[in-house]
Amino acid sequence: MKKLHENMIEKLLLVSAVAAIFVVALITYFIFADGLPVMQKYGLAHFITGIDWHPLEGHFGLLPMIVGSFLVTLGALLIGVPLSVGCAIFLAEIAPKQVTGLVKPAIELLAGIPSVVYGFYGLVILVPFIREVFGGRGFSIVSGSIVLAIMILPTIVNISEDAIRAVPKDYKEGSLALGATHWQTIKKVIVPSARSGILTAIVLGMGRAIGETMAVIMVVGNVSVLPESILDPVRTLTGNIAIEMSYAAGEHSQALFATGIVLFVIIMILNLLVTLVPKRVGE
C-alpha cells in the first residue's frame, strides 16, 4: 500500500518536471516553425547583418536591434552589477540586523513593481531629465540601461546575498585569525568563495535585462537605426516583436518570429558562455 502511494507521488513529480520541458519544447517548436521559412527565403545573413528594417517592403535587417539589445543590456549590467553586488556584501557582512530589516523589504518591494510602472516612470521623469542634462532626445541607450539596472537590482542582490551567506563561517574566522582585516577578508576570501553564486545572480539579472520588453519600449525610442552614441535612441529585439505584432501579417509576422529565433539563440549562447566560467577560483 505504502509502495503504491510512493509510486504515485513519484509519477506526479515526474509529470510536473515533464510539463516544464514540454512547454519549452512547444514554444521552441512554434517559434522555429513560424520564423524559419522566412529566414530561409531571405537568408540568415540578410537578417543578422542587414541594417534596414522595413518589414512591409521585404527588408528584415535585425542588426540595429541586435546591437540595441546588446548595448542596453551591457549598460544595465555596468550600472547594476557594482551597485547590487555592493549592496549584497553590505547586507550579508556589514549591516546590523535593524538595517537589514529595513533594506531587504525595500529591495523586495522593488521586485514587485510591474515593469510598465518602471517604464512609465522612465518616460515621464527619466527621459526628460536626460534630455535636459545630457542633451539629445532623451530616448536613449542610457535611459534604457538605467531603468533596467534598477529592475535587475533585486534579482542580483537577493541571490548574491544568499551566496555570500552560504560561505562557511570557518573561512571567515580563519582569515580573521590570520590577522586579515574585515575588508581584506571580504575581498580575498568571502567574495571569491561566493563567486559562482554571484555569477549565477549576474546571469539571471542579464537574462531579465535582455528579455525585458515593456519598460524598455517606453524609454529607448525604438528607432531601428544603428546608434552612434549612448544618447541615441535604439530598438531592442524584444521591443521589435512587441511593438509590431499587433498589426503584423504574412511575412512581417514571420519576420517577428525570426526576431524571436535570433533572441533565442543569443540567450542560449550567453548562457553557454557563462557555464564555461570556472566554478571556483583555481579550477
Place this chain on the structure above:
Amino acid sequence: MLKKNNKVMLIFALILTAVVAFSGCGKKEVAPQDANGEKAGLSGSVTIAGSTSVQPLSEELAKAFMAKNTGVTVNVQGGGSSAGVKAANEGAAQIGASSREIKESEKGMGLTEHKIALDGIAIVVNPKNEVAELTLDQAKKIFSGEIKNWKEVGGENAAINVVTREEGSGTRGAFEEIVLKDAKMFNKAITQPSTGSVKTTVVGDKNGIGYISLGSLDNAVKGVKIDGVEPTTDNVKNNSFKISRPFLYLTKGEMNEVTKAYIDFVMGEEGQKIVVESHFISAK
C-alpha cells in the same frame, strides 16, 4: 536509436492530434446552433473584404451585429482597398471595404457607396510650441526628415523631434498615404507603439511632433492647423481638413436581406456609436 525516435514522433503526433481536436471543439461551440433569440429569424453569412484600415472597425461592428443576430456569421477579411473594390464588383464578397474614395476607373462598375465613417489624423505638437500652423508640404518635409529645425517653419531655433507609429499601424499607413505620399518616413523618428504613448512623448518634449487619430485629440497636446484649417471633426465632415479619408462599404446591385440588415445596423445609432468608440468620426 530508431525506436527512441519513433517514440518521440508518436508523442508528438498525439500532441498535434490533441491540439487539432481541441481547436475543432472550440469552433463548434461558436457556430450558430438554431439560437432562440433571433428576432426576424435572420440567418446566413456576410463577407466583408478589403482595406486593412477598415478591418479592425469592421470586426468590432461584426462582433456587435453577431451578438444581436445569433444566426448570422460575418466574415471580415483584409486585402487592401483595391482588393475590396474588386471583391465587391466580382461578387467574391457581399461588401467591399475601402479607405479611399473610389477612383474614376472604378466608377463605372455600378457599386453603391455607403460612407460608414471618416478617419482624420491630427498632427500634434507640445502646447508650449509657438508653431500653430503648417502646410501639408511642410508636414511632409518634417516627417520625412528634410526640415530638421523649428525655425524653418516659424518656430524657435531648436531641433524637431519627430515621433511616429510602428510599421503596420493603420494610423501610420494612412498618414504615409495622405501626407508623405512618395516620400519615406524619417528613419530616426522615435517610434511609439500607441496613440497614448505618442501623446505622452509630445507632452513631455517641447520640440516634439507626432500624429494621432483625430478621435483621440484632446487638450494635452496642440493640434496644428493644416493649410489654415483646424483639425476638428466638423472640418473633416465638410471635407476642408486635408489629412482625412472616408471609410466606405461598397455593395453591388440588390443587397440580400442579411447584408442589408448589417449595413442598416452599421449606419444606425448603435453602429455609429461603435465607430466613435473606435476613435473614428461618425459619418452622420
